[in-house]
Amino acid sequence: MFVSASDLHVLNTVLPEETFNSFKEYYAPEKPVAEQLAIYIKNLVRFDLGSSFYYKMPVAEIIAGRIGWTLLLSFVSISISALLGIPMGLNAARRGGRGGKYLLSCFMALQSLPVFVLAIVFQLLFCFKFHIFPSGGAYTLGMNANIIDLSVDVVKHSVLPVIILVLVELPPIFSLTYNVCARTKEEPYVEMARYFNLSDRLIKFKYVLKNSLPEILSKMNIQFLYAISGILFVEVVFSYPGIGTLLKVAASSRDYPLLQGILLITGFYGVVINLIFELIIKKVNPRF
Amino acid sequence: MSKKIANKAAWAIVITMLSVGAFYPFISPYNAADFSFRPLMDPSTAHLLGTDEMGHDLLSMLLAGFRITLTIALAAALISTFIGTVLAVACAYYKNWVDTVIVKLTELFIIVPEIVVLLFFAVLAKPGVYNTILAIALFSWSKVARIIRAKSITAIEKEKIQYTLLLKGSIWHVLIKMWRELYPAVATMFIFQCSKAAVYESTLAFFGIGDPLAITWGRMIRTALNYEGIFTGGAYLWYLLPPIACVCIFVVALSVLAYDFERE
Amino acid sequence: MNILLEAVGLNKKFNGNTTVLNNVCLKIRRGGIAALIGESGGGKTTLCRVFTGLEKASSGKVLFKGKELGTLRGRSFDDCASLQYIFQDPYAALEEESTVSSVLQEPVNMCSRRGRDYMPPQEALTWAGLAGAAFLGRKIKTLSGGQRQRVSLARSLITRPDLIIADECTAMLDAQAAAEIGRIFKKLNQKLGLSFLIVTHDAQFLYQVVDYIYVLHEGAIVEAGPKDRVLNIPSAGYTREYMESMWEIEGGGLIEQDHLCQPQ
Numbered sequence: 001m002f003v004s005a006s007d008l009h010v011l012n013t014v015l016p017e018e019t020f021n022s023f024k025e026y027y028a029p030e031k032p033v034a035e036q037l038a039i040y041i042k043n044l045v046r047f048d049l050g051s052s053f054y055y056k057m058p059v060a061e062i063i064a065g066r067i068g069w070t071l072l073l074s075f076v077s078i079s080i081s082a083l084l085g086i087p088m089g090l091n092a093a094r095r096g097g098r099g100g101k102y103l104l105s106c107f108m109a110l111q112s113l114p115v116f117v118l119a120i121v122f123q124l125l126f127c128f129k130f131h132i133f134p135s136g137g138a139y140t141l142g143m144n145a146n147i148i149d150l151s152v153d154v155v156k157h158s159v160l161p162v163i164i165l166v167l168v169e170l171p172p173i174f175s176l177t178y179n180v181c182a183r184t185k186e187e188p189y190v191e192m193a194r195y196f197n198l199s200d201r202l203i204k205f206k207y208v209l210k211n212s213l214p215e216i217l218s219k220m221n222i223q224f225l226y227a228i229s230g231i232l233f234v235e236v237v238f239s240y241p242g243i244g245t246l247l248k249v250a251a252s253s254r255d256y257p258l259l260q261g262i263l264l265i266t267g268f269y270g271v272v273i274n275l276i277f278e279l280i281i282k283k284v285n286p287r288f
Numbered sequence: 289m290s291k292k293i294a295n296k297a298a299w300a301i302v303i304t305m306l307s308v309g310a311f312y313p314f315i316s317p318y319n320a321a322d323f324s325f326r327p328l329m330d331p332s333t334a335h336l337l338g339t340d341e342m343g344h345d346l347l348s349m350l351l352a353g354f355r356i357t358l359t360i361a362l363a364a365a366l367i368s369t370f371i372g373t374v375l376a377v378a379c380a381y382y383k384n385w386v387d388t389v390i391v392k393l394t395e396l397f398i399i400v401p402e403i404v405v406l407l408f409f410a411v412l413a414k415p416g417v418y419n420t421i422l423a424i425a426l427f428s429w430s431k432v433a434r435i436i437r438a439k440s441i442t443a444i445e446k447e448k449i450q451y452t453l454l455l456k457g458s459i460w461h462v463l464i465k466m467w468r469e470l471y472p473a474v475a476t477m478f479i480f481q482c483s484k485a486a487v488y489e490s491t492l493a494f495f496g497i498g499d500p501l502a503i504t505w506g507r508m509i510r511t512a513l514n515y516e517g518i519f520t521g522g523a524y525l526w527y528l529l530p531p532i533a534c535v536c537i538f539v540v541a542l543s544v545l546a547y548d549f550e551r552e
Numbered sequence: 553m554n555i556l557l558e559a560v561g562l563n564k565k566f567n568g569n570t571t572v573l574n575n576v577c578l579k580i581r582r583g584g585i586a587a588l589i590g591e592s593g594g595g596k597t598t599l600c601r602v603f604t605g606l607e608k609a610s611s612g613k614v615l616f617k618g619k620e621l622g623t624l625r626g627r628s629f630d631d632c633a634s635l636q637y638i639f640q641d642p643y644a645a646l647e648e649e650s651t652v653s654s655v656l657q658e659p660v661n662m663c664s665r666r667g668r669d670y671m672p673p674q675e676a677l678t679w680a681g682l683a684g685a686a687f688l689g690r691k692i693k694t695l696s697g698g699q700r701q702r703v704s705l706a707r708s709l710i711t712r713p714d715l716i717i718a719d720e721c722t723a724m725l726d727a728q729a730a731a732e733i734g735r736i737f738k739k740l741n742q743k744l745g746l747s748f749l750i751v752t753h754d755a756q757f758l759y760q761v762v763d764y765i766y767v768l769h770e771g772a773i774v775e776a777g778p779k780d781r782v783l784n785i786p787s788a789g790y791t792r793e794y795m796e797s798m799w800e801i802e803g804g805g806l807i808e809q810d811h812l813c814q815p816q
């Protein structure tokens with residue numbers, strides 16, 4: 001994003017003096033666009049993302065302080081979804097019939113709902129009506145406890161966000177597994193195994209799962225990327241102190257440097273996930 | 289059999305919602321902008337959904353939300369489906385670097401979620417209904433382009449369409465010629481985009497971006513959540529849940545329709 | 553001799569390695585009906601598609617009226633209009649749901665847009681042996697294979713071409729319909745001076761319609777000459793094999809009597 005002098009004029013009138021000055025220093029809007037770009041890239045390389053209007057701190061520092069919580073939610077929820085979704089998909093595909101298709105259409109409907117709406121409804125039920133879980137945050141503020149109590153506290157705070165994330169991440173993993181396994185099941189070597197009267201269990205794990213797994217794994221990167229937008233909204237509803245809540249603050253206070261930093265960090269996350277998966281795919285199945 | 293019923297119900301819901309949006313001034317009990325009522329009234333026969341903390345009649349706001357939310361959803365979906373379809377046909381028509389660039393662009397939207405890019409640009413834009421529509425339309429075409437591109441690449445190899453290429457038909461001639469082949473997929477994508485646009489609109493409003501004056505379901509959800517006492521009394525029942533229910537019903541009905549279209 | 557179309561050293565490789573055309577050189581005279589014969593998979597369709605520009609040659613060039621023709625994108629509309637192509641499959645080449653008149657309208661529109669003189673659809677239909685105004689209103693899906701192929705022919709006459717390339721355009725027709733197409737080609741050739749390049753396996757065509765024959769074998773032209781010479785004294789070994797196998801299938805008159813069963 002490049003800033004023209006007229007944009008700057010608008011900002012000058014709404015921003016406090018010092019913020020405005022640091023903004024001006026970072027983007028150098030009086031210089032030509034090519035030079036702006038050069039400065040900007042130089043800054044990026046040094047991990048200098050500018051300074052937030054709202055927090056009056058370097059953007060890189062703010063993001064670094066928050067990203068851990070987001071990664072925690074992301075990895076925990078995706079692991080659980082994969083551990084549930086892959087066996088469910090495999091079983092549904094093996095049994096065939098209507099069950100799997102029925103589950104698939106229910107999941108389709110669930111998937112189309114806005115994530116934050118699901119989060120609000122869950123928060124309403126489990127936090128405000130039944131008081132089972134804390135309604136927000138990642139831990140109880142001001143708690144002076146030992147490490148065990150603290151861990152329990154953190155887990156308790158993350159249960160609800162994780163459940164909601166699993167609800168939105170499970171359907172695509174389920175349908176991916178279901179479709180891939182349903183296809184593998186029709187392959188001649190599986191038919192052959194059935195013909196030889198091998199046990200159902202053996203067929204399921206040795207033939208269907210083992211031959212489907214590479215394809216499933218190779219497409220899981222989409223799940224990681226897809227999960228990120230869900231995480232951002234769940235965080236906002238539960239005031240979970242990750243990137244999502246930061247995004248909310250940045251959006252509602254029109255904090256451009258912070259917004260831009262978040263945009264870049266999600267892009268960076270996507271690129272890294274893709275690279276990791278490319279490596280995994282090469283290891284698991286060189287033919288892709 | 290049950291599939292048919294679900295499909296009919298979904299059509300009925302969508303058509304009812306669109307008619308409510310079209311005719312809401314005739315069924316709305318009050319003017320949605322009128323805030324002269326006593327604030328925070330519980331539901332009564334005069335105010336079926338009570339009033340908000342400013343003194344608006346909530347039912348009238350909800351009904352007004354039908355028009356603006358659905359207009360945003362339809363308009364954004366129309367534009368994004370159009371953009372996606374044209375880019376997809378351009379991939380098949382020009383091939384080579386045009387195809388590569390467009391495919392790379394759609395991949396970019398997988399790496400950075402659409403909604404994050406959309407939020408970024410919606411914040412930059414002046415708040416307003418038009419800008420909301422444009423922002424949603426400009427950043428949500430990637431799936432349309434991906435799906436229609438695959439269809440176009442097979443369609444353009446068909447002999448009846450190659451004839452148009454032989455007569456040096458332009459991309460528009462080819463698009464029109466291919467329309468019969470593309471139409472089912474485009475219709476499915478349009479329905480899908482409507483649902484997505486409604487979700488994006490409510491998400492933008494939830495983040496406090498968008499036209500602060502336009503009454504949409506998303507903004508009602510936002511103001512309900514901003515109200516301190518929303519969860520302490522029963523206010524969420526008539527303040528928060530109705531707009532949430534409207535968004536969910538609309539979106540689910542559309543996804544049922546899109547799903548059925550895809551099957552055909 | 554007046555050369556209409558010339559191929560100079562055409563090579564075509566698919567996916568970088570499989571050679572389909574191997575240094576093809578040929579000249580097509582203006583005002584003649586030339587046939588291209590050869591085994592299935594020998595590259596006849598590929599050669600035709602290179603001539604029309606649908607396929608790009610790996611090397612070599614195509615000259616049309618002495619001018620080099622580039623890829624489809626590089627050709628002028630006039631070049632495209634004067635070199636028409638009839639597809640093999642009459643069921644794939646025309647849109648099932650359209651009417652005959654709308655099929656014929658497409659080249660009319662293209663020509664009038666670019667200011668090229670065109671033949672009225674009614675006249676083109678008459679040439680193709682489909683007289684009657686009622687025919688214009690027929691849906692393509694109600695037509696037989698032979699009628700469709702004649703509609704295709706009428707469509708290509710509209711741009712007033714100099715050369716029509718027909719790729720096995722009778723392969724999917726019964727003998728009678730094929731013979732009718734042959735008579736129409738002959739008439740167009742005599743009355744309008746139209747030139748043809750016909751890919752065919754049909755012995756009747758070779759004997760009665762064609763006046764010049766090219767034999768394509770494994771991507772190369774192995775024999776070329778006037779019909780009578782190639783059919784009666786084939787010089788290349790492959791051509792001799794081809795003729796023999798053709799007569800075995802066709803059961804014509806050239807084979808010795810003891811190859812036929814005598815009625816008891």
Ligand SMILES: Nc1ncnc2c1ncn2[C@@H]1O[C@H](COP(=O)(O)OP(=O)(O)O)[C@@H](O)[C@H]1O
Nearest residue numbers: 566567572590591592593594595596597598599
């Ligand atoms: N698009 C393509 N990609 C790869 N190979 C092709 C393609 N089109 C044709 N071929 C190959 O080129 C060869 C010649 O095909 P074709 O020109 O259709 O032969 P013919 O028309 O003489 O039967 C065939 O072996 C075919 O498999």
Ligand SMILES: [Mg+2]
Nearest residue numbers: 596597598720
């Ligand atoms: Mg062929």
